[in-house]
Amino acid sequence: MFDISYQSxxxxxxxxxxxxxxxxxxxxxxxxxFGLLNIVNFTHGAQFMMAAFLAWIGFTQLPQWLGESVQxxxxxxxxxxxxxxxxxxxxxxxxxxxxxxxLDHLYGLLLTFGIALMMEGGFRYFYGISGVGYEPPELLxxxxxxxxxxxxxxxxxxxxxxxxxCLLTWYLFERTRLGAMLRAGTENPxxxxxxxxxxxxxxxxxxxxxxxxxxxxxxxxxxxxQINPLMGSNLLNIVFAVVVIxxxxxxxxxxxxxxxxGLLEGLTKVFYPEASTVVVFVVMAVVLLVRPAGLFGKEK
Amino acid sequence: MKIxxxxxxxxxxxxxxxxxxxxxxxxxxxxxxxxxxxxxYSDLAGxxxxxxxxxxxxxxxxxxxxxxxxxxxADHQNKPxxxxxxxxxxxxxxxxDMITDFPTxxxxxxxxxxxxxxxxxxxxxxxxxxxxxGEKCSPLNAQWTTNTYAxxxxxxxxxxKEGKKTWxxxxxxxxxxxxxxxxxxxVIKENGGxxxxxSRHPFPGNDFSSFLxxxxxxxxxxxxxxxxxxxxxxxVKQAAEFGISKKQTVAPLLTYISDVHSMGLQKAQGMYLxxxxxxxxxxxxxxxxxxxxDKTKKMPTASQAGVYSATLNYLKAIxxxxxxxxxxxxxxxxxxxxxxxxxxxxxxxxxxxLVHDMLLLQVKTPAQSKAPWDYYNVKAVLKGxxxxxxPQAACPLVKS
Numbered sequence: 001m002f003d004i005s006y007q008s009x010x011x012x013x014x015x016x017x018x019x020x021x022x023x024x025x026x027x028x029x030x031x032x033x034f035g036l037l038n039i040v041n042f043t044h045g046a047q048f049m050m051a052a053f054l055a056w057i058g059f060t061q062l063p064q065w066l067g068e069s070v071q072x073x074x075x076x077x078x079x080x081x082x083x084x085x086x087x088x089x090x091x092x093x094x095x096x097x098x099x100x101x102x103l104d105h106l107y108g109l110l111l112t113f114g115i116a117l118m119m120e121g122g123f124r125y126f127y128g129i130s131g132v133g134y135e136p137p138e139l140l141x142x143x144x145x146x147x148x149x150x151x152x153x154x155x156x157x158x159x160x161x162x163x164x165x166c167l168l169t170w171y172l173f174e175r176t177r178l179g180a181m182l183r184a185g186t187e188n189p190x191x192x193x194x195x196x197x198x199x200x201x202x203x204x205x206x207x208x209x210x211x212x213x214x215x216x217x218x219x220x221x222x223x224x225x226q227i228n229p230l231m232g233s234n235l236l237n238i239v240f241a242v243v244v245i246x247x248x249x250x251x252x253x254x255x256x257x258x259x260x261x262g263l264l265e266g267l268t269k270v271f272y273p274e275a276s277t278v279v280v281f282v283v284m285a286v287v288l289l290v291r292p293a294g295l296f297g298k299e300k
Numbered sequence: 301m302k303i304x305x306x307x308x309x310x311x312x313x314x315x316x317x318x319x320x321x322x323x324x325x326x327x328x329x330x331x332x333x334x335x336x337x338x339x340x341y342s343d344l345a346g347x348x349x350x351x352x353x354x355x356x357x358x359x360x361x362x363x364x365x366x367x368x369x370x371x372x373x374a375d376h377q378n379k380p381x382x383x384x385x386x387x388x389x390x391x392x393x394x395x396x397d398m399i400t401d402f403p404t405x406x407x408x409x410x411x412x413x414x415x416x417x418x419x420x421x422x423x424x425x426x427x428x429x430x431x432x433x434g435e436k437c438s439p440l441n442a443q444w445t446t447n448t449y450a451x452x453x454x455x456x457x458x459x460x461k462e463g464k465k466t467w468x469x470x471x472x473x474x475x476x477x478x479x480x481x482x483x484x485x486x487v488i489k490e491n492g493g494x495x496x497x498x499s500r501h502p503f504p505g506n507d508f509s510s511f512l513x514x515x516x517x518x519x520x521x522x523x524x525x526x527x528x529x530x531x532x533x534x535x536v537k538q539a540a541e542f543g544i545s546k547k548q549t550v551a552p553l554l555t556y557i558s559d560v561h562s563m564g565l566q567k568a569q570g571m572y573l574x575x576x577x578x579x580x581x582x583x584x585x586x587x588x589x590x591x592x593x594d595k596t597k598k599m600p601t602a603s604q605a606g607v608y609s610a611t612l613n614y615l616k617a618i619x620x621x622x623x624x625x626x627x628x629x630x631x632x633x634x635x636x637x638x639x640x641x642x643x644x645x646x647x648x649x650x651x652x653x654l655v656h657d658m659l660l661l662q663v664k665t666p667a668q669s670k671a672p673w674d675y676y677n678v679k680a681v682l683k684g685x686x687x688x689x690x691p692q693a694a695c696p697l698v699k700s
Contacts, residue, residue, distance in 0.1 A: 008517045015509045121338075130343040130562040131530065133537065143543065149513065150543045224541075225506045226533045226562065230340070234506055269499075269510035274473055276510075277502040 011149035012270045013263055018155050018224075020262020021162035022217055026235065027242040027254040028169060029213035035186045035249035036206045039097060039108040044214050044239070045232025046116035047085050051218030052227045053123055054081040056134045074137035074219070082215030089211030093204050116233065123229040131228025158220050165216060166255045173251050182206060186249065238265075238277070241284045247297020257295060324367040324624050325397070331357065331611050332396040334383055334411065335426070337375035340504075340529055341403035344556045345426040348604040349373075349401045351595050355588075356611035364615050365622065371611075372396065376407050383407035384414060391418040397624050398423060400444070400610045403603070405429030405476070412438045419626045423614065425606035428554070429479060430689055433651045437695035440626050441652040442633060444643075445606030446576040448476070449689040450658055452484035452526075452553045454574030454682050458660050459522055460493040464549055467493060468520035470511045470535060472527035473500040480526040480553050483689070496520050503527070508535040509542060516544050525552040533563050540567040556601040560663060560675050568675075569665045574687070577602040577642050578659055578676050588641035599673040609642035645684060651695045655684035 026048060033041045058072025058080070072080060092115060100107045135141070136154035143152040173179040184192045185199055193199045218232070225231060242261055246253030261280050268276040287295060333353045335345045350373040357369045372394065376383035383402070390396035391414065398421040402408035408427035415422045416438045424432060425445045432443050456467075467488055471477040477500070485495050497518045499511040512535065515523045523544070525535050532552045539545045545567075552559075555573045579589030579599045588608070592600045600608075617632040618624050630648075638646030638656065646656035661676040669675060691698040 005517075008513065011513050012510055015507075015513060018509075019507055124338065124342070128343045128558075129340055129530075130533065130558050132562060133564045133567070135566075152541045152543075154541075224538075226530055226537065228530060230504075230530075231506065234504055266510055269501075270514065273499050273501055273511065 007148035009270070012266050014149065014151065016263040016266020016269075017259065018158055018262070019265065020259040021159055022221060022235070022258075023239055023242050023262050024166050024255045024258030025162050025213055025217040025220075026239040027246065027258045028166060028251055029210040029217075030239060030243045031246065031249055031251055031254040032169075032173070032213070033207055033210035034243070035251075036182060036203055037093075037097070037108075038101070038105060039112065039207075040105060040240075041207075041210065042109055042112040042236070043089075043092070043116045043119070044112075044211070045234075045236035046119040047089060047211050047214040047232070048218040048221070048235070049123065049227075049229060049232035050088070050119060051081040051085045051215035052134070052222040052231065053127070053132075054084060054215075055219045055222045056132050056227050059134065060132075074223075078216065078219045081219045082212040085215035085218070086208040086212030090204055090208040093207040097207070098200070098203075120229045120233065127229070129228060129230070131226045131231070134222040134227055136223040154223055158224065161220060162217075165213070169213070170251050170255065238280050241280045243294075245280075245284050245287045245294055247294025250294065250296040250298075253294060253296025323622070324365055324618075326395040327367055328395055329364050329367060329369045329615065329618060329624055330390075330394065330396040330398075331369070331371045331614070332387070332390045332394070332399040333371060333373040333401050333607065334376050334386060334399050334407065335373065335401040336378050336403045337373070339378055341378065341426065343558045344529070344601045345401055345403040345603045345607075348592075348596055348598065348600060349425070349607040352592065352600060352604045352608035353400065353611045355591065355595075356608045356615065359612060360615045360619075364618050364624075369615060376402075378404045378407065380406045380410035384410040387411040387414050391415070391420055397421065397626075398611075398614050400607050400614075401425050401603070402427035405432055408432055408441075408443075409436055412436065412441050415626075416440055421614065421626050421629060423610040425610055426603035429476065430483070430692070431479075433653050433689070433695060434692045435694040437651045437692075437697055439650075439652075439697055440630055442610070442630070442648055442654055443652050444610040444654050445602055446658065447653065447689070448480050448554065449483040450576075450687045451574045452480055453487045453687045453689075454658050454660050455551050455553060455572050456484045456487040456493075456524070457491055457687075458574075458680065459549065459551060459572060460488055460491040464521035465493045466518075466520040467495045467522045467524055468515040468518045469495065469498040469524050469526055470508065470515060471498060471500045472503045472505075472531055474503050476528070477503070477526045481524075484524060484526065484553055501527070501531070503531065504529075505531055506534060508538050511535075512539050512542055512544055516542070516548065520548065522549045522551050525550065526554075527552075528554045529559065533559050536563050536571070537567045545570070556603065557599060557673070557675060558601050561598075561673070565664060565666045565669055565675065568663045571663045572679070573661050573663070574682070575602050575659050575661055575676075576656070577605040578661060578678065579605075580674065580676070581659065581678060584641040593673075605642040609638070609640050612640060613638055644681075647684070649691065650697045650699070651691045652697075653688055653691070655688045657684055658682045658687050 055077035063071045140154040246257035268279045333350045335349045353371045374386045400423040402424040403426035405427040408424040422441045423444045471481045617629045621628045621632040634648045644657040660680040
């Protein structure tokens with residue numbers, strides 16, 4: 001069972017890190033939304049899926065609908081899809097979610113879960129369940145022959161891009177004036193409003209931003225996994241566990257936990273693959289027992 | 301007086317019984333397509349299976365023995381309990397005579413038992429487990445299209461004979477994956493090959509790179525995928541991404557044309573697979589598949605084609621038997637040699653296996669493919685008796 005060479009261990013850790021990057025971006029979005037809105041955003045997986053589909057539609061369908069000249073390539077999609085998904089998120093927040101803020105968490109959870117099911121159903125109706133494929137952009141095709149493994153160029157890009165996005169977001173929330181206001185909003189929205197800050201708009205934009213992060217992850221994931229209506233909900237269970245382990249609402253917690261659990265999952269796949277989805281939840285159970293607020297969360 | 305009434309009632313009952321034995325019960329022949337209309341198998345079966353059954357009914361002029369033929373459909377959501385309830389309702393109130401399709405074998409197993417009690421026929425097309433032919437086998441059941449053993453055996457034998465002796469399995473960690481792995485392993489060993497490693501992955505999985513890297517490190521000649529649907533699609537794509545499919549042969553043990561369609565030829569090219577049906581095999585299959593394509597804008601999968609063939613031959617057997625009484629129809633089906641647009645040289649065995657020729661296929665390169673859905677080269681026609689499993693002793697219908 002443990003007869004594994006140093007080299008293949010290194011390869012497995014790298015593969016784990018790549019998955020960890022997706023966990024980190026997705027759980028960071030969830031953490032931001034929960035921090036300010038107190039909403040457990042169950043639509044996150046569907047929004048991730050929607051962005052992946054948008055990238056594919058822009059690349060393969062638009063040229064068919066509107067003529068060869070209208071083609072959205074990967075790089076444009078990486079900017080455009082999150083904006084569209086975030087925009088749809090803002091509409092959802094303005095029309096539906098905002099009515100639920102005075103109620104228990106559970107209502108927000110149910111509403112977002114219902115929206116997720118409807119979005120998945122819609123995409124399944126139009127594109128079927130087998131899904132569609134999306135090629136990495138030409139610039140990133142091919143790969144590097146590292147000593148211990150062949151690293152596809154696109155996967156290397158995913159790591160660099162996600163880590164940059166994570167760090168930028170962390171900087172925005174923890175080190176800027178805007179971030180300070182957002183954090184103040186988490187602590188005491190009424191006091192912040194008394195200082196003249198338009199808290200409802202801030203909340204809307206925060207939801208849009210959190211959802212846009214899911215969109216970024218979705219476009220990044222499009223060339224790595226098959227784009228299908230259920231791709232998000234398959235991931236979401238793990239991502240929720242990441243948020244709980246990291247501490248609800250903690251951005252750094254989400255990033256560090258996302259990456260760490262990606263590595264842990266990668267190691268489990270080497271030594272005992274049958275347990276690779278369970279291991280995350282075992283860690284979650286242990287963390288909840290020892291530190292109920294999560295590794296990076298503050299006890300209230 | 302009372303005795304007379306009872307006697308009259310008995311006579312009437314006797315008459316009713318007799319009328320069931322010959323002719324059509326309820327004055328209608330109803331085919332139920334019990335399938336997955338919304339879930340993970342809705343592309344390989346689903347609405348396409350319903351269309352296929354309707355095509356078979358239309359081919360018979362929607363009539364058999366002068367009575368109308370109707371096709372009804374329902375979504376069993378891949379849950380045995382839902383399937384059982386729907387089947388009961390269909391048999392008790394819906395006048396349904398035969399139920400077909402059954403993606404996920406557990407739904408077929410649940411309904412077979414009920415059908416046996418109610419004296420109706422089941423014809424699984426997408427339900428592939430060999431458990432259907434085992435301990436729970438039913439005299440009123442025909443596993444029409446194929447089963448996991450035949451699929452695994454076809455591919456495994458062909459590759460071992462080509463000199464690819466060492467195998468690594470990436471297996472979905474549930475009954476279906478295990479049985480696919482077990483069936484293939486048996487054939488590999490029989491033919492002088494060897495299994496050097498297995499990774500069992502949780503179902504469903506998005507990322508297979510860890511398992512693929514392990515399979516790569518094992519230096520096995522063949523990486524066999526004992527999984528299905530999106531798991532297979534993702535594994536194949538990622539094998540191409542990590543440059544693994546260039547040096548080792550990737551062999552998916554259960555692949556439908558809908559899977560290859562969504563992988564794309566770039567990723568899937570060169571793979572070997574075994575299928576009961578490929579639309580571009582001969583004139584008859586092409587003619588039927590084109591009609592199917594006109595209705596659905598997709599080429600039929602083997603499961604969908606199997607639903608067509610099952611329905612068609614069921615209706616023909618009713619015609620030949622002169623009744624829709626289940627045991628009589630099954631006896632006729634066992635007498636017939638099945639040859640249609642889908643099945644070649646088919647013989648229905650006592651345990652319910654339809655033994656027929658299978659196709660060993662290789663996925664074309666993008667350059668070889670002339671048109672959409674032009675995906676396979678037919679490498680060999682595999683004789684039914686060579687690839688279908690021997691009757692299981694556990695099945696009481698098998699005479700030792």
